[in-house]
Amino acid sequence: MIKVAGLTVLLSLMALDGLPQTKPGGDRTRLPKPWSDAEVVWHLADETDATGGHPLLKTQGEGVKMGVPLSGDERAASRKRGGDGTVATFDGSSWLALESTPGGKPFPEPDALTVFTRVKATKTGGLFHSNLFSLVVHESGLAVAILGVADADGAMYREIPLSPLTLNTWHDVAVRYRAGFLDFIVDGQLLNHVSVPGKPQAILTGPTVLGGWRIDNPPVSSFPKPVIAFLFQRLFTGLMDHAAVWNRALTDAELARLSGVSALAGPGPVSEAQRCLADYHAFFTASRQKDTVACEKLGFAMRRFMARDPRRPTYHLTAPMDAILDPAGAFYYKGQYHIFSYRNLVSLLACNPLAHYVSDDLIHWKDRPIALWPDSDLDVNGIWLANLFFDDQRQLSTIYTALGKEGKYGVLARSHDDLLSFTDKQAVMTDQVHHDGHTWKDGNTWYSLTTRQHWGERPGDLGDAIVLLSSPDLVNWTERGTIFDARKHPAPRSDQQRQGFTEYPYLLPFGDKHVLITGTRPVQYWVGRFDQSKPAFVPDDPTGKLLDYLNPFHCFNPLAIDHKGPGGTERRIIQAMHLYTSGQVDGILWYGAHVLPRILTREGDHLHQEPVPEVAVLRGKHDQRKNVLIRPGATDLLAGIEGDALEIIAEFDPGTATRFGLKVRTAAGGRGGTTVFYDVSKDQFGAADNLKIPAPYPELGQGPAYLKKGQRVQMRLFLDRSMLEIFVNGQTGSGIFNNDVKGTGLDLFSEGGAATLTALDVWELKPAWPLTN
Template sequence: MNINKNLSRRDFVKMAGLGGITAAYGFNSMDSVLFGMESASDAVLTYRKIIKTKDVKIYSYAARSLRQWFLKNDPYRPIYHFTGPESWINDPNGPIYHKGKYHLFYQFDPQVLDERGHWKRSKRCWGHAVSDDLVYWEDWPVALWPDTQYDYNGIYSGNTLIHKGKIYGLYTGNCGKRETYGMLTWSDDGGVTFKKKMVMHNDQRPNKHSPVHWDAQVWKEGDTWCQLIGGCTNEEPRQGAAWLWKSKDLANWTLQKNIAPSIKHGDYWELPYLVPLGGRYVFMVGAGNPYWIGHYDAENMEFTPETPRRDVDTGHYYSFNPQMVDDKGPNGSERRIMHGWAKIGKPPSVDGVPYWESAHSIPRVISIKDNRLWQDPIPELQCLRYGNKKIEKQFLLVDKAVHLQSIRGDALEIIASFDRQASTRCGLIVRANAEKEGMRIWADSGNRFGIEGRANTHFLNPKDPVDLHVFVDRGILEVYCNGVAVTHKCFVPADRIELFAFGEGTEATLKGLEAWTMRSMWG
């Protein structure tokens, strides 16, 4: 969706009233490093000037210009993982498919001027981006700012729904000091501007330790709306809880119960999700990234786990959101898509480049397979591939990594198959230098795989071949193996672009490898 691609800079400046902006504004990063105008980018200053506009054309043009500037000037900035235009982002909020468009709302701290005229992170907002295909996104104006007595400390996480043909949302209004409110928001113009009102008061909290609202999932059962809200029990020792609330009208909510009392895991749960998949339910919570598969009794409002605890992603990953459902599955069937926060942190500083931090993982199609949660990267991402290369069988001698010289780059998709034989570990070294120093992506002789020191369980038998599906995107890595995922930051020097295959302990075999260079999702 690039509706403003043909808007000229001259027309944009005229529309936005930005003549003389570079003379009017200085530039200050989050770290209070003052850059003179000779090193400040017009794209950065222009975007900050129009940050509160509700004009989609103006906002989209400024944000895209800033994103393209980042890609040219910052070697750590991912090119096909979603990031904010600048500054801090975290949880994906309210991802929803509506009238053929994908809407992604997300936790966002834009840069705003303080009372001294210095740039600083704002209180938490909801950013907003829209796409036709989950790959190419267009930035829309910031959807929600913290501007009422019930959310002045931040617009915290929540989700969206479609009601009476409009986009509605329920989110946590944060007022600090453990004071929260349940907020209802809605748009009368397709998601550009939003109205809001408080619908759950802080005094309604389940107990003194558990907030009235925190990270709500929302769905409908018949004529009744349901919210699942994070928190904890009252008794000692406290346990994490997923509190179910119900309403007939989205405005008046009644507490029901904790739907998962039999699960004892941690003393506080964020991000509770009860996800229907293939006639069963996946229950996820944000206390780490655990999930259970089991049965949900809607009448008694209780989830019963039927599998042991497993992990969604054991890497630099948190705040999954599996709320989005579209009609792009086989033969037009429903497809459940999970977005996630890649907690890659703040990259190394680059002269003249303003502050940004964190990204989102590749959207993942989720299902239940082999009695566990199965995750696949969205196939739509394949449209970014070019420059296909293939490597035939390679025997990997003990502790002698093989240089795959025909494949180089900092933005790649790789599919590699290994016969582990009796090796203790085998895999790839990506973003490497000539001395084979880089990021190791590996599978061991048992049932573990991972990136560097972060490991997950792939559920393969010891003699099964291992297929690693790897996404290298500058400052972020993702690897998928047998439906399981691991995410990892990758802040290595920009000149490390080599690829190696390796085996440890004894010989292994690289059965075959296919790779592509990846284009930018921002054009």
């Protein structure tokens, strides 16, 4: 079932075998079977429907050209399929839309549908979109179906990975739905036969689109157009021959004839990549059924397959297959640590649920069922950052940023099954701004900190505002005022810096001070005093410090507090993400990883971070060195020590050197690699060379170490395939190696004089999952 602007139809984007051209107001009786009972047929020589049942398609933008002539073999192939040798071309900036239906009267919804396309994609993007069904070629080249489904608990869009689609090649692509199964047929071969539980149901409203996937009028109208497009739109680049829509499932024989073959071919041997895609799909079903055992097994199976990528981290938290993004919720409960994050393939932050990971020790993570679903009108467009707490009745609760049919607001929900799922959804912040809120209770009053985003439109140097809300009961909220204003960067290197952009604010008490951390670019924090009566946060120093000195976009969450410190004291655990690590296995993409969980404390005017000591459980083979003199220009000082999954603790006596440290991921002879340094005169640590820092912020690459002159310098490093984490006296940097990294060696260096490596301990670190036999 596909609703097209109030009309339930099925789109078939395909070559029209023997289809005669018709003029506006075409005659259905002139169309041969199976086209004669199609709901709509677009020949794409012009904007008309060959059945005469629908108004003209409307071009949205100037990047679509219709009736473009083909030549040579492509023209002959078009005519063989029933085309006239002309196509519609899309340049990735525009699309075709069917805005309405005759009389606005819906047709009865069918119990089956078919989608069939003859298309040549030169870049990835959406082929077709309606309020019930979309077909998109993901950036990996993977075809993904997006289907609206409803069950007893609600209705949402479900992304169904299908099979890769080769670019720059003409394909006949069919999607057929009947009796709870979705079939994917390419060039006359059945590639997938997928069970889809639930009843198909249109979710949102808006026009049907050819040449794109896009959510019409998402609830973020204040966002800049490029940001909205990034979040809610994937447009097509390539050629499309014809398009048609049926309200039934075509037979195998009909699909074979339309594909130019005598009979549909079977799926053939199932590859391990296809099994991984099937596991991703099955994970959704198992999650909806709250089957924790199945989800753990399916997650592990996907991880074992994706571990083949030599860049993929082995002991950092990643998603099983797709992307892990912000730690959208971090909580310690009944002896376990919980992390929530976004889960989607195509739409990422649109119409997305929250994935769920759980650990007993912050190192070994298990995949739990998807916890929070965009299955109501309150959040159908997607769920953004959520934070957890106990309400006044000691019930596990969350307030999350919801993208609903009526706008973007805060929704309160509760878990009655130990964080397995959330129900009792209630919109509680509809008149106030809510973007990535931090909620806590002080005395008899609840408070929530959120961000009012201005996108650079405030006068002067003011950027986004950090706003405080209060409530007596978590339901009725009052805006108390702005407690802090971000500032526009004086020498911006990105739109975010130019706008004074910020998000996910956290206000944390540390003794007699508070620390405000905000998601600026890069992430900043301030130590100061919070005056609740005004309200206002007044920093001791208006110049913010960085939470991470290598990561340009360090999504973080510091709200997990346990009681496992010395003597049973509380520890504040900070979780954070690194977006820029990525890779693929057999065309299946993954990207993003969370850094090692860190213990967060305050030392005077700055924060201190150390990796949780539980990481020691991963230690394997151990190597040591002592009292190695490091002269300028010397190499191969640590010959025999190598690896791409290591923990390194190195202690140095600066001696007469002005700069010294380690080189990691070096090739033979100490060539290449990344330098991790300490600069004696500046009291700065940092890293340089062969690191992937997409945003060239000058603040990144080095930071203060807060060491005394002459003090010995300890560097603690973690290597995990493509990831590097550095800790020097509680200051941190998390980086990603460039794609050309191949070396696994370790070396030392000094400049300006000689330094001494007084002690070195290196451990090989085991994977957090048993990823190999």
